[in-house]
Amino acid sequence: MMSRDSREPSLPCAERHSRDGDGAFVEELCEAAAALPPAPLLPRTVTRVRAEAAPQKDPYNAVVRWVDVSADADSGALAGIGVSLKDSVAIGGIPLTAGSAALQGFIPSGDATVTRRLLEAGASIRAVTNMDDLAFSGAGDTSYYGPVRNPHDPAVLAGGSSGGAAASLFLDGIDVAIGTDQGGSVRLPAAWTGVYGLKPTFGRIPYTGVVGMEARLDHIGILARSPELMGRVLSVLDGPDGLDGRQAPWGRPLPAASGPVTVRVVTASLLHAEDRTRALLERALRTWSDGGVIVEPTSFDPADHGPVPAALFIEGALATLRGTSAPWTGPAFYWEELQQHLSRGVADHIHHLSPSFRFALAAAEELQRREPGRAYGRGLAARTRLIAAVDAALEGADFLVLPTAPCEALPVGEGLSDVERTTRGWGVLGNTGPFNVTGHPALSVPVAVSTGLPVGAMLVGRHNADEELLRFAQRLAGADQQAGCHVER
Structure with a gap:
């Protein structure tokens, strides 16, 4: 017959808890939770x-690190293409x-999926490009x-948080820039610098x-x-990698549409735009x-x-910072080495971080103190309604159009003041942010200008x-109906 001790579970029971005290019990819980392989x-x-x-010439402060990284791939879809990566995308070593x-x-041990796919192509x-502190602003400062x-x-900003990515396209040897976009961070810098920016x-x-x-x-x-x-x-970056739980259930790419293109103007966005932005759009x-596009x-x-x-x-x-962001179904890669460095780094350097990050962190902690999860839960419910509203607005049309930003570059x-810097850095994202919530693809295209800022x-x-x-944007560019602004490199 098994003894009582041999049948005892690996986690301590209430009897042992009482015997050994709270501290020992908590320590055993920690040890049990940490017993899994890395x-x-x-x-x-x-x-x-x-x-x-x-280092190369960089009058825009676009690059934080010049690098030379290439793979054993002499051919491929992107052979000969020079790329910059935002300073949030891992390049091993x-x-x-x-x-x-x-x-x-922090030095990551390996490559992001996008890094690997670019190199293999x-x-x-x-180059590794400059960005707003932890991507918490749209201004670029x-x-x-x-x-x-x-x-x-140079008296105005390139935008954020992927401002360095956009500005790097005006440097020698950079053909494509990879950024991240949580609220407009690719599209807004693209608009302010006169290039194309896609949030897929x-x-x-x-x-x-x-x-x-x-x-x-x-x-x-x-x-x-x-x-x-x-x-x-x-086409090189697209598709599941078996590791990212964000891979979404939208199906596969749509076939090319036939017939005239219909574009619907979000008129409310024009009312909130500055005069020159509205007039140019x-x-x-x-x-x-005049070129045959149906505009309504x-x-x-x-x-x-x-x-x-x-x-x-x-x-x-806040959940991401703590390493407890919402779970997803399917595969998931947990970036443990980043999480440990980030959590400790924020705690150690909080007074050296941007005011926009500190304000967001303070607001999140206050919300958690008052009504934990209430704002996030209501946001998820509103997200469902917003997705349906965008789908309805697109019914019978090809695209919506609105100003990428309500104003020119700041x-x-x-x-x-800290409040002024934070407010203006978030205020420029009003048109772009909703489509991060809904997941619809959004592309900033440069509007033709003869003088002034893009x-x-x-x-x-x-x-x-x-x-x-992209096909529609290429059609516009090919017909000289859109033109990027040119700056000598």
Whole structure:
């Protein structure tokens, strides 16, 4: 017969708890929880070069680290293409800091999925680009390394949080930039610098090995000077990797549509735009109409659904920081080495982090103290309604269109208070953020300007209509109805 001791479970029972005291019981719980094998590391792509490179001319502060990384792939869909990666995308053996004091000294062991796919397709990674501190601003001025200046006017910002990605396209050797977009962080810098910026359908590009903010808002984005090149990059990066639980149930890419293109204008967004932005977009719409595009209004207004992005972002980002973000069905990669460094780094360097990050963290902790999960839960319910509203607005049409940003690029601010800097960095994301919530693909295209700063028009398509967006943008560019602004490199 088995003795009582031999039948005792591995976790302590209430009797032992009482005997040994609370501290010992808690210690046993911790030991039991930590007894599993370590989480797997990111794989590292086989490369022939993986090193930091000599600095090059960079008047915009776009690059935080010049690198030379290429794979044993002399051919491929992206052979000969130079790429920059945002400072939140892992390259094994190369420091990753996400523009923050919190991640100084962090070196990932392996590559993000997007890094691996780019290298295997023959691309060369040439730069790691500047970004807002942990991606918590849309302005481009909260980085540990200083603000990213606009290639069109160094007195104004390139935008954020992927401002360095956008500005890097004006440097020698960079053809494509990879950024991240949680609220507009690819599209807004694209608009302010006069290039193309795509936030794909949620989940089409795996997020594995990339610093996240909130799992339902995280998107990898692509910036380039031509829709055709963006399409080539999307085809390389697209598809599940078996590791990212964000991979979404939207189905596969849609076939090309036939017949005239119908674009619906979100008229409410024009009412809130600055005069020059509104005038340039209205002129572009008239040009599109003259070229055979059907242009009509829609009463859809994302603002009618409330601050859904903020509801998800504030509490969701806190969960990500703590390593307890919402679970997903299917496979999931937990980036343990990043999580440990990030959590400790934030605690150790909190007073050196941006005001936008500190305000968001304080708000999240206060919400948790008052009504834990209430804002996030209501945000999830509102997300469902917002997805349905966007789908309804697209019924019978190809795309929605609205200004990417309500204003031109912001000036490099000196002497701003913490509240002023944070408010303006979040305030420019009102048009872009809702489509992170809904997961619809959105593409910022440069509106033709003869003088002054660039302005972007944002096209929004049905889920998985990414290729349709790029084809339409290429049609506009080919007809000289859209033109990117040129800056000498």
